[in-house]
Amino acid sequence: MxxxxxxxxxxxxxxxxxxxxxxxxxxxxxxxxxxxxxxxEELRRPHVVTLAWLADQGPMSQRQVSERLRVGPADLVGVIDTLERLALVERRRDPADRRRYSLHLTDEGxxxxxxxxxxxxxxxxxxxxxxxxxxxxxxxxxxxxxxxxxxxxxxxxxxxxxxxxxxx
Structure with a gap:
């Protein structure tokens, strides 16, 4: 073989x-x-899986994404930073709790x-x-x-x- x-x-x-x-x-x-x-390719598996979760579940906090993907919060920050820099995800203040941000998938995302x-x-x-x-x-x-x-x-x-x- x-x-x-x-x-x-x-x-x-x-x-x-x-x-x-x-x-x-x-x-x-x-x-x-x-x-x-x-x-x-700049986007790797963690980036794509994060995009897929947001597409499927809608906006959610970084903590929720971290828990669902079972990725440490510190590791997820770099993933989200890359997605945000590429304009695939936006961090927005959560209207329900102004101390938190929610992640939103953009049209480009x-x-x-x-x-x-x-x-x-x-x-x-x-x-x-x-x-x-x-x-x-x-x-x-x-x-x-x-x-x-x-x-x-x-x-x-x-x-x-x-x-x-x-x-x-």
Missing amino acids: RDRWCEGPVPPDPVLRLPTHLVAEFLRLARRTSEELYPA RRALRERRVRGERLNDTLLAGLTEPERDTLRSLLLKALAHHDGRFASAADQGPVDPPTE
């Missing part, structure tokens, strides 16, 4: 029996492939999210090119089931079964 990043066959290795190792290797492949497809979803589909198609559609559905279902066991945020998606591709 050969891939485009290493020379020669991949030696048989008992570690290849560990799904966690395979997931880690797949994530490394995904990162490399994403950087090849979109080399100058919505456009950027639609574009990133198209790019995400292309990345998935590239990474999963060796799988049939039913195999992709099975992979997705198994990953969601494993995640839902540990994290309730994934439970409803795991119960839904296969999903249609985004239509935005």
